[in-house]
Amino acid sequence: xxxxxxxxxxxxxLHEPKGVAAxxxxxxxxxxxxxxxxxxxxxxxxxxxxxxxxxNKTFITYTIDDISTAASHWVVPGIAGDVVAITTxxxxxxxxxxxxxxxxxxxxxxxxxAITVAFTGSAAGTVDTATPSAAxxxxxxxxxxxxxxxxxxxxxxxxxxxxxxVA
Numbered sequence: 383x384x385x386x387x388x389x390x391x392x393x394x395x396l397h398e399p400k401g402v403a404a405x406x407x408x409x410x411x412x413x414x415x416x417x418x419x420x421x422x423x424x425x426x427x428x429x430x431x432x433x434x435x436x437x438n439k440t441f442i443t444y445t446i447d448d449i450s451t452a453a454s455h456w457v458v459p460g461i462a463g464d465v466v467a468i469t470t471x472x473x474x475x476x477x478x479x480x481x482x483x484x485x486x487x488x489x490x491x492x493x494x495x496a497i498t499v500a501f502t503g504s505a506a507g508t509v510d511t512a513t514p515s516a517a518x519x520x521x522x523x524x525x526x527x528x529x530x531x532x533x534x535x536x537x538x539x540x541x542x543x544x545x546x547x548v549a
Contacts, residue, residue: 389417438463442544444528449481449499449540452532456525459546465518465526467545469511470497475504476534483542485514486527492518501534519549 399411405421412428413419429437444457449472468485478501485495493516499508520526528542 438548439466440546440548442526442546444542444544446528446530446540446542448537449483449530450476450532450534450536450538451530453530455528455530457528457542457544458523458525459520459544460522461546462522462549463520463546464549465492465495465514465520465544466547467511467513468495468497469509469543469545470499471507471509471541471543472499472504473539473541474506474536476501476536476538478535479533481534481540482531483540484529484531485512486529487517487520487524489527490517492516492526499534499540520546 399419401421402411405411409421409423411419412422412424426437431437440459440461440463442457442459444455446453446455465485465487470483476499480501481499483497483499485492492514495512495514495518497510497512499510526544530540
């Protein structure tokens with residue numbers, strides 16, 4: 383290795399970057415492109431989201447045994463964050479009239495969260511979505527209420543997925 387620059391080192395001659403012994407926990411070495419770098423916490427803006435997907439996202443799923451029965455259903459996400467999307471899928475056809483689902487946090491309706499499952503053309507695998515726009519922030523231990531109006535008929539399961547952007 384005499385008179386050899388680091389740029390020519392390979393395999394077992396490589397070593398940890400300078401300063402690793404003194405770096406703080408939960409820091410990573412970020413190269414600056416000029417042969418050096420720093421230890422830092424990676425900011426969201428530094429993540430290449432074209433190759434890393436769903437950063438800070440998680441999904442909470444709850445199954446309603448009968449969308450045609452008026453009831454309140456409760457789910458606790460277990461994490462703090464914003465409900466950014468709601469998706470439902472039914473396991474069979476509903477009949478007579480549409481089924482309505484609404485969503486609340488702490489007794490306050492989540493803005494833009496109402497979902498109507500149309501009875502016309504409904505079948506197993508029918509998907510409906512909503513994109514909440516306000517009043518959609520939940521704490522880790524705060525329940526989300528899912529309210530079914532019970533207007534439709536037929537006993538049909540409905541799976542609800544809450545997409546959460548973790549705080």
